[in-house]
Amino acid sequence: MHTILVIGAGQSSSSLITYLLNKSTTENLHVIVADVSLELASQKINNHPNGKAITLDIFNEEARKKEIKNATIVISMLPAKLHMMVAKDCIDFGKNLITPSYVSDEMKELNEKVVAKGLVFLNEIGLDPGIDHMSAMQVIDNIREKGGKMLLFESFTGGLVAPESDTNLWNYKFTWNPRNVVLAGQGGAAKFLQEGTYKYIPYQKLFRRTEILHINKYGKFEGYANRDSLKYKSVYGLDDILTLYRGTIRRVGFSRAWNVFVQLGMTDDTYTIEDSEHMSYRDFTNSFLAYNPNDSVELKLRHYLKIDQDDEIWGKLLELDLFNPHKKVSLKNATPAQILEKILRDKWTLEKEDKDMIVMQHLFGYELNGKKEQVKSSMVCIGDDQTYTAMAKTVGLPVGIAAIQILNGKIKTPGVLLPISKEVYEPILSELKENGIVFTEEKMPYLGYNPDKSYT
Helix, strand or coil: CEEEEEECCCHHHHHHHHHHHHHHHHHCEEEEEEECCHHHHHHHHCCCCCEEEEECCCCCHHHHHHHHHHCCEEEECCCHHHHHHHHHHHHHHCCEEECCCCCCHHHHCCHHHHHHCCCEEECCCECCCEHHHHHHHHHHHHHHHCCCEEEEEEEEEEEEECHHHCCCCCCCCECCCHHHHHHCCCCCCEEEEECCEEEEECHHHHHHCEEEEEECCCEEEEEEECCECCCHHHHCCCCCCCEEEEEEEEECCHHHHHHHHHHHCCCCCCCCCCCHHHCEHHHHHHCCCCCCCCCCHHHHHHHHHCCCCCCHHHHHHHHCCCCCCCCECCCCCCCHHHHHHHHHHHHHECCCCCCEEEEEEEEEEEEECCEEEEEEEEEEEECCCCCCCHHHHHHHHHHHHHHHHHHCCCCCCCEEECCCCHHHHHHHHHHHHHCCCCCEEEEEECCCCCCCCCCC
């Protein structure tokens, strides 16, 4: 019997654990779910006979090593910064490891030791990173095998609220870590390639330079640039490509309204606001505006950012209670970003019956037999409920499928890996399709420079 140790029983692990338990009889698996909260781990196991929930403090070295030593394969669903403790133990005890997180420089440095022991350390095997890599490489490899030359690659992913649960003017609710949403795009200019020219977008301009996307049955979306698209030149073997752009998907109008927070300074996480716990939402908003005893906070903000009263942005801001004098921040020594997150949580938290939605779209431009062509590949996944969300499915299922593929010797190339080889992506994408995570492809004329884009 194979023992799979899943460390971390957070929200993204629900579909992963259920998948493994459903496969446990046919694949001869014993699934151990370890978390600092025994209650949370037990909920995920749900009394399944082939599962076991245990308490594990990842910083308890003796307990951690004991569980890893007794496992056949280890899946770390911990925050990315904690993977290294698990990874080093896996090397010591000769265990394969899977994580959905971006591979860190420290993890890459383990490659020689991992190869020497003949182990598979598969990283970036969730949604983004993960499904994005695999679905992109499948098309890129197919183009290359036909003799085509890649000219353009664009990729967009977004975690959104499903249409049937879309009940606010922003067309958005939190489906993942709210803090990451508030801080998105910070830490340097967005970098990408367009028609052979390097382009850069500073943070203060990021949300006003967007691209319009069309997805069949779901309408129009917009995408803003991710921080660094250029690193994917080497990851995907696209060193000679002319256009390379990766972005985040939102509904049309979101970015323009979000830019208000950026321009005011509400997304800043570098300093704390004095007496923040006693501030009202109105006080918080007013703190970023010039003093004028004769004008209201509303009027000052509209004048400062040139927002008309009938502008749809104004309705979005009013909906968030930014000018409410009675609602208190109630956070001590909070940064502007922390306060904004608190305000948004009031309005953007998924209700019990709400469903989330994952949207992904790739554009591939290439030259084949002297003719330029373009393919659009799109995927939409709707969550089942608040346990089996679209985010949990698209993050967890690839991890679970990969674990069984490794156990069965189907994925066996040793090293610190990304899911960009056929050995990895073909069986995983095939099984994802059986689970309703399907990409639809559409051929279209090669556009190259697209006048719909506003990031030029």
